[in-house]
Amino acid sequence: MDGKERVQSAAAFKSYMLKNSTKSNLNLYDHLTRLLMKLMDEQPHNAVDVIEDMSSDVKRGLLEEMQSTLQDLPETTADAELAEQQRLLFTRPKDVDHEEELVETPLPNVSELSFYLEQAGVGLGRDEMQRIFLALKQLVESQPLLHCRLWGKILGTENSYIVAEAVVEGDDHSVNEPAEEEEREVDTQENEIDQLPQSTYKPPSVVPKEATGTGANKFVYYVCNEPGLPWVKLPSVSPAQVTAARQIRKFFTGKLDTPIVSPQGFYQVLEEEGDEEDEVSQSNYEPNPDFEGIPAAEMAESLSNWVHHVQHILLQGRCTWVNLAVKPGDESNEEGEADEKEEEPDEPEPEVGPPMFTPISQDAEMFNTPPWSLSLSSTLTSQHAVAVLRSNLWPGAYAYACGKKFDNIYIGWGLKYTGGGYTPPVLPLPQKEYPSVPEITEALDPSLEEEQALKEALEEQQAVREEMEATDEEEEEEDD
Amino acid sequence: MDSNSLYYSLELVAGSGHILTPEQRTALESSLVLLKKNYKFSRVLFWGKILGINGVYFIAQGRGEDEMKDKKNLYSLNCMDWFLLPPASDSMIEEVSKATKGRFMGDPSFVYEHQEIHRQGEGNEPVNEKAVITVTEEKRLAVAVHQIDAEVSVVPRGAFIKSPRGLVQLNRSFGGLSEAEARKLDNFLHLRQSKNMKKKSILDMGDWNPAMDYLDALSDDIPKGSWSLQFEFARKVCVLRSLLWLGLTFYHVPMTPQHGYIYIGDGTKNLDLPFML
Numbered sequence: 001m002d003g004k005e006r007v008q009s010a011a012a013f014k015s016y017m018l019k020n021s022t023k024s025n026l027n028l029y030d031h032l033t034r035l036l037m038k039l040m041d042e043q044p045h046n047a048v049d050v051i052e053d054m055s056s057d058v059k060r061g062l063l064e065e066m067q068s069t070l071q072d073l074p075e076t077t078a079d080a081e082l083a084e085q086q087r088l089l090f091t092r093p094k095d096v097d098h099e100e101e102l103v104e105t106p107l108p109n110v111s112e113l114s115f116y117l118e119q120a121g122v123g124l125g126r127d128e129m130q131r132i133f134l135a136l137k138q139l140v141e142s143q144p145l146l147h148c149r150l151w152g153k154i155l156g157t158e159n160s161y162i163v164a165e166a167v168v169e170g171d172d173h174s175v176n177e178p179a180e181e182e183e184r185e186v187d188t189q190e191n192e193i194d195q196l197p198q199s200t201y202k203p204p205s206v207v208p209k210e211a212t213g214t215g216a217n218k219f220v221y222y223v224c225n226e227p228g229l230p231w232v233k234l235p236s237v238s239p240a241q242v243t244a245a246r247q248i249r250k251f252f253t254g255k256l257d258t259p260i261v262s263p264q265g266f267y268q269v270l271e272e273e274g275d276e277e278d279e280v281s282q283s284n285y286e287p288n289p290d291f292e293g294i295p296a297a298e299m300a301e302s303l304s305n306w307v308h309h310v311q312h313i314l315l316q317g318r319c320t321w322v323n324l325a326v327k328p329g330d331e332s333n334e335e336g337e338a339d340e341k342e343e344e345p346d347e348p349e350p351e352v353g354p355p356m357f358t359p360i361s362q363d364a365e366m367f368n369t370p371p372w373s374l375s376l377s378s379t380l381t382s383q384h385a386v387a388v389l390r391s392n393l394w395p396g397a398y399a400y401a402c403g404k405k406f407d408n409i410y411i412g413w414g415l416k417y418t419g420g421g422y423t424p425p426v427l428p429l430p431q432k433e434y435p436s437v438p439e440i441t442e443a444l445d446p447s448l449e450e451e452q453a454l455k456e457a458l459e460e461q462q463a464v465r466e467e468m469e470a471t472d473e474e475e476e477e478e479d480d
Numbered sequence: 481m482d483s484n485s486l487y488y489s490l491e492l493v494a495g496s497g498h499i500l501t502p503e504q505r506t507a508l509e510s511s512l513v514l515l516k517k518n519y520k521f522s523r524v525l526f527w528g529k530i531l532g533i534n535g536v537y538f539i540a541q542g543r544g545e546d547e548m549k550d551k552k553n554l555y556s557l558n559c560m561d562w563f564l565l566p567p568a569s570d571s572m573i574e575e576v577s578k579a580t581k582g583r584f585m586g587d588p589s590f591v592y593e594h595q596e597i598h599r600q601g602e603g604n605e606p607v608n609e610k611a612v613i614t615v616t617e618e619k620r621l622a623v624a625v626h627q628i629d630a631e632v633s634v635v636p637r638g639a640f641i642k643s644p645r646g647l648v649q650l651n652r653s654f655g656g657l658s659e660a661e662a663r664k665l666d667n668f669l670h671l672r673q674s675k676n677m678k679k680k681s682i683l684d685m686g687d688w689n690p691a692m693d694y695l696d697a698l699s700d701d702i703p704k705g706s707w708s709l710q711f712e713f714a715r716k717v718c719v720l721r722s723l724l725w726l727g728l729t730f731y732h733v734p735m736t737p738q739h740g741y742i743y744i745g746d747g748t749k750n751l752d753l754p755f756m757l
Contacts, residue, residue: 077659079715082714083714086714123497125491128494128712155708390531395726
């Protein structure tokens with residue numbers, strides 16, 4: 001083969017390679033050129049192993065260029081949405097009055113709370129707490145509140161509730177509530193998955209709802225799903241709801257609009273707590289300023305309990321440095337600790353429940369479990385430790401006390417500890433069927449023959465009777 | 481959760497309401513390092529807390545070469561001194577489930593007693609034989625940890641791979657699930673010996689990767705809805721909570737390899753779950 005032929009066959013082969021594909025309108029020559037250029041540009045390791053991938057990459061690259069007129073629509077993600085809403089929390093008010101800052105604000109000091117809770121091993125994380133702090137600020141600014149407190153968080157299956165507790169200025173704002181309450185009650189009845197049969201001793205009349213500002217409705221509750229989202233005010237609770245809510249054992253869904261009983265029934269975990277320095281002698285008890293609305297009389301009444309309680313803790317050998325007196329507040333008293341079944345909840349007279357300052361040591365044991373666990377936050381530096389109280393009855397309820405500072409919080413599923421497994425209440429017996437008496441017993445329809453036979457029999461009887469009557473008349477005539 | 485990223489991880493699961501005090505955290509950070517060295521673990525996880533009435537158990541888990549089989553659980557009452565928990569055998573699980581009830585006491589030497597009456601003999605004179613089962617709380621703890629691990633330990637799909645030798649190991653090239661993937665329970669798997677694999681249809685298995693899909697998915701759990709999937713922390717972190725074992729929280733930051741789970745609870749199973757959904 002001479003040179004000329006060789007050149008010719010090479011040219012033939014080149015022209016073969018330059019032939020465009022009928023499908024993709026590409027040709028191998030250009031493709032290999034591009035591929036080798038890509039190879040030279042990128043110089044990958046083990047080029048021989050990845051050459052197939054690179055080849056398909058090159059082909060794909062050509063396609064993409066043709067599709068470049070189509071552009072991706074930027075997707076709005078959930079976190080971007082939330083960030084947009086939370087941006088408002090971080091805006092600084094433009095004209096800050098310095099005088100206003102000096103006025104006592106209802107805004108709680110969440111940072112302090114967060115710090116102590118962290119000592120106690122409870123909390124939502126520092127960032128989350130800060131967001132909640134800002135959200136509470138927003139709430140306080142938008143609503144006329146006298147006092148506000150972070151109550152806690154209730155976990156739901158799809159979302160969680162952050163709950164704030166507040167005292168609203170002016171107590172007569174519940175004018176529009178009765179209708180709402182009615183609706184709610186209907187809801188309650190409908191959605192109870194496991195309502196027990198009504199107990200017989202209970203009076204049929206609905207226990208009147210306590211006025212806002214007293215008893216179970218002493219506080220107004222606001223909830224939101226995420227800090228930054230709008231706060232929703234919960235309707236005030238009626239006794240029927242409390243009893244109903246007690247019987248419910250179901251997860252919160254985290255959607256407020258799902259028809260489910262509002263979580264106030266769970267607020268009975270609320271407890272108030274006060275503490276005094278150990279050094280303070282028992283004579284100079286002073287109501288802690290944070291104890292709102294507690295009459296002085298009851299305070300005096302509680303003195304013996306208080307002392308007793310202090311001793312009790314000392315006997316336990318803990319908290320020798322601080323006298324911790326934690327008392328179920330009026331919420332839990334009136335709604336009962338739920339083990340006091342015979343006690344009608346939300347009785348209008350607060351005297352019915354145990355007195356205000358019953359020490360927790362008198363709380364009843366349930367299911368062989370003491371209702372509270374007490375511990376110190378630190379064993380190494382116990383001089384500055386915080387006393388922590390954990391509720392065993394309501395897993396998730398915590399209280400801490402350090403010096404004169406104290407608070408409590410609930411973070412959990414909103415479920416009470418119920419000892420053994422839950423047994424759904426037995427269904428009511430089916431109603432009795434109708435009594436089987438001949439009037440309503442089914443019988444076969446008579447056949448035509450039977451009917452005719454009956455008719456003939458009746459006619460015969462009739463004829464006989466007429467004959468009889470005729471003879472009677474004749475006899476009578478004869479008598480006359 | 482891995483003891484190396486304890487601070488960061490704890491912050492992400494704090495939405496369930498439990499955190500560690502700074503003292504506990506710092507104590508763990510030093511003691512778990514020693515633990516890893518002394519027991520020759522390849523990595524150490526802080527597993528969680530079990531809240532007893534009078535005390536709290538801190539649980540750590542050491543993992544060896546195989547992440548699924550070489551597991552050892554340890555407990556501590558003060559975050560510093562660790563004691564090995566016995567491995568849970570079937571007979572032990574049975575004993576514990578019979579004898580124990582209620583909360584943990586917080587004392588590992590506490591003894592639960594359970595009397596069992598066997599009826600023997602027939603006719604008019606049945607002979608009652610009393611058998612007393614005694615279980616220490618340490619055993620109960622071992623069983624509880626074992627059960628929680630077996631029922632609700634979660635990993636994102638692809639985070640652990642099965643090597644050709646059959647070892648389950650961390651996947652170093654795991655880049656995290658995408659946000660869309662993290663919204664589906666299919667992409668979260670149980671880190672345990674698979675139980676449901678054989679029941680799957682061929683169609684489902686068509687696009688499976690044998691190195692990754694050797695575990696059961698959470699979406700097949702019974703009852704449906706025993707997991708709560710949420711996005712927390714400004715909706716950036718995918719958080720899974722088990723409703724079967726209240727207190728188990730799993731987190732995964734989408735598009736990053738960070739994931740982990742922690743159990744902080746009273747160590748009892750939520751038997752009421754079917755009624756609560």
